[in-house]
Amino acid sequence: MAAQxxxxxxxxxxxxxxxxxxxxxxxxxxxxxxxxxNILGIAVSATRYEPAGILTxxxxxxGGNPAxxxxxxxxxxxxxxxxxxxxxxxxxxDYDDTHLPTILHPSAPVWPAVxxxxxxxxxxxxDTLAAFALGAETACRVAMSVYPWHYDQGWHVTGTAGLFGxxxxxxxxxxxxxxxxxxxxxxxxxxxxxxxxxLGTHGKALHPGHAASTGLQAAELAAQGFTGPxxxxxxxxxxxxxxxxxxxxxxxxxxxxxxxxELGNNGLKPFANGIVSHPIQDGVIRLRNExxxxxxxxxxxxxxxxxxxxxxxxxxxxxxxxxxxxxxQHCAAAALVDGAGHxxxxxxxxxxxxxxxxxxxxxxxxVEESVAEDQARVRVHLADxxxxxxxxxxxxxxxxxxxxxxxxxxxxxxxxxxxxxxxxAARLLDAAWNLDRAPDVTALMRLxxxxxx
Amino acid sequence: MAAQxxxxxxxxxxxxxxxxxxxxxxxxxxxxxxxxxNILGIAVSATRYEPAGILTxxxxxxGGNPAxxxxxxxxxxxxxxxxxxxxxxxxxxDYDDTHLPTILHPSAPVWPAVxxxxxxxxxxxxDTLAAFALGAETACRVAMSVYPWHYDQGWHVTGTAGLFGxxxxxxxxxxxxxxxxxxxxxxxxxxxxxxxxxLGTHGKALHPGHAASTGLQAAELAAQGFTGPxxxxxxxxxxxxxxxxxxxxxxxxxxxxxxxxELGNNGLKPFANGIVSHPIQDGVIRLRNExxxxxxxxxxxxxxxxxxxxxxxxxxxxxxxxxxxxxxQHCAAAALVDGAGHxxxxxxxxxxxxxxxxxxxxxxxxVEESVAEDQARVRVHLADxxxxxxxxxxxxxxxxxxxxxxxxxxxxxxxxxxxxxxxxAARLLDAAWNLDRAPDVTALMRLxxxxxx
Numbered sequence: 001m002a003a004q005x006x007x008x009x010x011x012x013x014x015x016x017x018x019x020x021x022x023x024x025x026x027x028x029x030x031x032x033x034x035x036x037x038n039i040l041g042i043a044v045s046a047t048r049y050e051p052a053g054i055l056t057x058x059x060x061x062x063g064g065n066p067a068x069x070x071x072x073x074x075x076x077x078x079x080x081x082x083x084x085x086x087x088x089x090x091x092x093x094d095y096d097d098t099h100l101p102t103i104l105h106p107s108a109p110v111w112p113a114v115x116x117x118x119x120x121x122x123x124x125x126x127d128t129l130a131a132f133a134l135g136a137e138t139a140c141r142v143a144m145s146v147y148p149w150h151y152d153q154g155w156h157v158t159g160t161a162g163l164f165g166x167x168x169x170x171x172x173x174x175x176x177x178x179x180x181x182x183x184x185x186x187x188x189x190x191x192x193x194x195x196x197x198x199l200g201t202h203g204k205a206l207h208p209g210h211a212a213s214t215g216l217q218a219a220e221l222a223a224q225g226f227t228g229p230x231x232x233x234x235x236x237x238x239x240x241x242x243x244x245x246x247x248x249x250x251x252x253x254x255x256x257x258x259x260x261x262e263l264g265n266n267g268l269k270p271f272a273n274g275i276v277s278h279p280i281q282d283g284v285i286r287l288r289n290e291x292x293x294x295x296x297x298x299x300x301x302x303x304x305x306x307x308x309x310x311x312x313x314x315x316x317x318x319x320x321x322x323x324x325x326x327x328x329q330h331c332a333a334a335a336l337v338d339g340a341g342h343x344x345x346x347x348x349x350x351x352x353x354x355x356x357x358x359x360x361x362x363x364x365x366x367v368e369e370s371v372a373e374d375q376a377r378v379r380v381h382l383a384d385x386x387x388x389x390x391x392x393x394x395x396x397x398x399x400x401x402x403x404x405x406x407x408x409x410x411x412x413x414x415x416x417x418x419x420x421x422x423x424x425a426a427r428l429l430d431a432a433w434n435l436d437r438a439p440d441v442t443a444l445m446r447l448x449x450x451x452x453x
Numbered sequence: 454m455a456a457q458x459x460x461x462x463x464x465x466x467x468x469x470x471x472x473x474x475x476x477x478x479x480x481x482x483x484x485x486x487x488x489x490x491n492i493l494g495i496a497v498s499a500t501r502y503e504p505a506g507i508l509t510x511x512x513x514x515x516g517g518n519p520a521x522x523x524x525x526x527x528x529x530x531x532x533x534x535x536x537x538x539x540x541x542x543x544x545x546x547d548y549d550d551t552h553l554p555t556i557l558h559p560s561a562p563v564w565p566a567v568x569x570x571x572x573x574x575x576x577x578x579x580d581t582l583a584a585f586a587l588g589a590e591t592a593c594r595v596a597m598s599v600y601p602w603h604y605d606q607g608w609h610v611t612g613t614a615g616l617f618g619x620x621x622x623x624x625x626x627x628x629x630x631x632x633x634x635x636x637x638x639x640x641x642x643x644x645x646x647x648x649x650x651x652l653g654t655h656g657k658a659l660h661p662g663h664a665a666s667t668g669l670q671a672a673e674l675a676a677q678g679f680t681g682p683x684x685x686x687x688x689x690x691x692x693x694x695x696x697x698x699x700x701x702x703x704x705x706x707x708x709x710x711x712x713x714x715e716l717g718n719n720g721l722k723p724f725a726n727g728i729v730s731h732p733i734q735d736g737v738i739r740l741r742n743e744x745x746x747x748x749x750x751x752x753x754x755x756x757x758x759x760x761x762x763x764x765x766x767x768x769x770x771x772x773x774x775x776x777x778x779x780x781x782q783h784c785a786a787a788a789l790v791d792g793a794g795h796x797x798x799x800x801x802x803x804x805x806x807x808x809x810x811x812x813x814x815x816x817x818x819x820v821e822e823s824v825a826e827d828q829a830r831v832r833v834h835l836a837d838x839x840x841x842x843x844x845x846x847x848x849x850x851x852x853x854x855x856x857x858x859x860x861x862x863x864x865x866x867x868x869x870x871x872x873x874x875x876x877x878a879a880r881l882l883d884a885a886w887n888l889d890r891a892p893d894v895t896a897l898m899r900l901x902x903x904x905x906x
Contacts, residue, residue, distance in 0.1 A: 062531030065516030078515030
C-alpha cells in the first residue's frame with residue numbers, strides 16, 4: 001500500500017481526512033450524540049466541585065478572546081483554555097464513557113477539542129458529529145495499537161492516546177489535508193502524556209484537559225503551515241518506540257478503518273460507584289419503576305450476588321457519602337429511594353437520609369454460585385408481606401445491555417439540573433439530539449453555558 | 454532522613470522552598486543574568502522566523518488578560534501563553550545555553566515560566582533571579598537523575614526535565630510551601646513530554662514552550678490548593694518508573710543540593726553553527742579584533758584542524774545560507790568579515806556576499822595530528838605579505854573557556870539589534886545586568902517587548 005509506505009501516521013491521517021461525514025453509518029452519529037449528552041450532563045454537574053472551581057478560576061484569570069464556551073459556566077475564552085476546562089470537567093467525576101477494550105475514555109479528550117474548534121469556525125452540526133466520531137476512532141485505535149503494553153507501563157491512556165484523538169477531531173473541523181493532519185498528529189503527539197500516579201488526585205482529570213487543549217492547538221498550528229515529524233507513531237524516536245517499548249500493532253491502528261467503528265465498543269456508565277454493584281442497582285431500579293415503589297412500601301431487600309460484591313463492597317454502616325460509594329447496601333437503598341446512583345446519591349446528607357438509612361439497614365446479600373459478575377438476583381420485600389423479584393442477566397451499561405436513550409436522558413437530566421433550570425436542561429438535551437441538523441454549534445453551546453441562551 | 458522517608462519528590466521540594474535568595478552564591482546570580490541576557494537576544498531575533506510568526510499569531514488569536522509579555526513582540530497576554538511563546542522563541546534557533554552533563558537547555562523552559570510569574574505577581578529582581586537559579590538547578594538535577602537512560606530512550610530532556618524546572622521556578626515566585634511544591638511538581642510533571650522525533654521540525658521548540666507554560670500552570674494551580682500525587686518522581690507509576698525504566702539515581706537528584714550548583718556546568722553558545730568549527734571561528738575573530746583587520750587586508754586563511762572538521766564541514770562551495778552552516782570555509786570567512794557567527798552570517802545574502810565569497814575561496818584546512826577537537830591553529834595571510842598566527846587551546850564556549858561577559862554582550866547586541874533599535878537593546882542589556890537591584894521585572898520586560906518601554 002502506498003499510504004503505508006510513507007509510514008503508519010501518514011496512513012492514519014489519510015483515513016481521517018478521507019472519510020465523508022455524510023457517509024458515516026447512522027448509528028455512529030447517534031452514538032456520538034449519546035456520548036455528547038453524557039458528558040454535557042457530567043460537565044455541568046462537575047462545576048460544583050472544588051477542584052473544578054480552582055481550574056475555572058484559573059481560566060478566568062488567564063482571560064482570552066471569547067471564541068469558545070466553558071460548559072456549565074459563563075466563561076467565554078480562547079479555544080485552548082475552553083478545551084482544557086471542558087476536558088477537565090468531563091472527566092472529573094469519573095462518570096464519562098469508557099472504550100471497553102482499552103479503558104480509554106474517548107469523550108473527555110476529544111469532544112472539548114471538537115466543540116471549541118466548531119464554535120470558532122462555525123462548522124455545522126453534522127460535520128461536528130463526524131469530527132468527533134473520527135477523533136474518537138483515532139483515540140481508540142492509537143490505544144489499541146499499544147494495548148496492553150502502554151497502559152501496563154503506567155500511562156493513563158486517556159491522556160496519551162486521547163491527545164491523538166483530539167488532534168484528529170479538531171483537525172477534521174479545520175479541514176486539514178493529509179499532509180497537514182500528519183504534521184498535526186506529530187506536533188500534538190509529542191506531548192502525549194499523563195501517568196497513572198495521578199489517579200486519585202485533582203490532577204487526574206487534567207489528563208484529558210491537556211489532551212484536548214494541546215491536541216486542538218496542534219491542529220490549529222498545522223492549519224497555518226506549522227510542521228512536525230512525518231511519522232510520530234512509527235518513527236525511530238516516536239510514540240511507539242518510546243511510550244510502548246513492550247510492543248505495538250500497526251494492524252490494530254489501521255485495519256478496517258472506516259468499516260469497523262470503535263464507538264460500538266464504547267460504554268456509558270449508569271452509576272457513579274464501582275462497577276460490581278451495578279447489577280444490584282439495575283435490578284432495584286427496575287422493580288422500583290415497574291411497581292412505583294415508595295420508600296414506605298419497602299421492608300427489606302435481599303440479594304443473590306457474585307462473590308466480588310461481598311469482597312469489595314460489603315459495608316453495612318455508612319457515615320459519609322464517600323463510604324456509600326463502597327457499600328452495596330447503600331447503593332441498593334439509594335437506588336430504591338432515588339431511582340439513581342449519581343454523585344448526588346453519595347453525599348453526606350444522603351448517607352444520613354432517614355429513608356435511605358432505614359432501608360440500607362435492611363439490605364442483605366448472599367453469594368449465589370451461579371451469579372456472574374454482571375448479574376444479580378434482587379428481591380424486594382414489601383411492608384404488606386409480598387416479595388417482588390427480578391434477575392438481572394446483564395447489568396445496564398455492559399455491551400450486552402447498553403444504557404437506553406431513555407436511561408441516558410434520565411442521567412443527563414439528573415446531573416444537569418443540579419446546576420441548570422429544568423427548562424434549560426431540556427432544551428440542551430433537545431439541541432444535542434438534533435445536532436446533525438444544526439447549522440452550527442452556537443445554540444448548543446449557549447444552552448450548555450450558565451447564561452443559558 | 455525524614456524528608457527522604459516521604460519520598461524524593463518531597464525532599465526535592467523541601468530543598469527548593471528552603472533556599473534563601475539572599476544566601477545564593479553571588480556567581481550563581483551572575484550566571485543567571487548571563488543566561489537571561491543570552492535568551493533575551495535569541496528570542497528577540499527568533500521573532501523574524503516563519504514558525505515563530507505562526508506561533509505568535511496563534512497566541513494573539515487566543516487572546517488573554519495582559520499579565521505578561523511575549524519577548525520581541527507587542528503581545529501582552531495571560532501568563533500561560535506568554536510562557537509558551539517565550540519558551541518557543543528562546544529555543545527556536547538552537548542557540549540557547551546547554552547544561553553540558555545532560556545536554557538539557559535550562560533557560561528555554563525555566564526563564565519564561567519565572568518571568569511570567571514575576572510579571573504577574575510583582576516579584577522583585579533578586580527573587581526572580583533566585584527562582585531561575587533554583588528552577589534551572591531542578592531541571593538539571595531531574596535530568597541527571599535519569600541520565601543517560603532517559604535521553605537514550607528517545608526523550609528530549611529539555612521538554613521533560615525542563616518542565617520540572619519550570620514548576621520549581623514559578624513555584625518559588627508564587628511562594629509555595631513544601632507540600633504545595635510537591636503537588637505542583639506532580640500536577641506538572643505528569644505532562645513531562647517531548648520526543649526526539651521532533652528534532653528538525655517547527656515542533657521541536659514547542660518542547661520548552663510546553664514545559665514553561667505547563668509547569669507555570671501547575672504552580673499556579675497548586676498555589677490555589679489543587680492537589681497532585683505525593684511522589685511524581687519516585688512513585689510506582691511515576692516519572693522514574695515510566696519515563697526512565699532503564700534506571701535512575703536519587704543521589705544525582707538530591708546529593709549536595711544547595712552546595713553544588715549546576716549553573717557552573719552550563720555553557721553559552723558563541724556560534725550558531727555546528728560545534729566542530731567553533732575553534733576556527735574563535736581564532737579568526739581573535740586575530741581580526743587584535744589587528745583591526747578589514748576584508749581587504751586579507752589574502753587567505755590556512756588552518757590546522759582536527760580531522761572531524763574535514764569530515765563534517767568541508768564544503769568549499771556555498772550557494773545558500775544553510776550550506777554555510779556546514780562549511781568551515783564559510784564560517785572562517787564570515788568570522789573574518791563580520792566578526793561573528795550568528796544566524797545573520799548564514800543567510801543566502803551572506804553566502805553571496807563578495808567579500809565573504811572571495812575570502813571563503815581562499816580558506817584551506819589541513820589535519821594536524823596534535824590538534825584536539827576544541828583546538829585550531831589559525832593563520833591569516835595578509836595582502837601585504839605578512840602572516841598572523843594564533844593557536845586556540847580551548848574554543849570559546851567550552852568549560853575551560855566560557856564566553857566572557859563582553860563576548861556575551863556582543864552576541865546579545867548582534868541578535869537584539871536585528872529587531873530592536875540600538876538604544877533599546879543597550880537599555881535592555883543594562884536592565885538585565887542590574888536585575889538584582891530592580892523592584893520588579895516590569896522595566897526589563899517592557900524593554901524586551903517591541904513597544905520598548
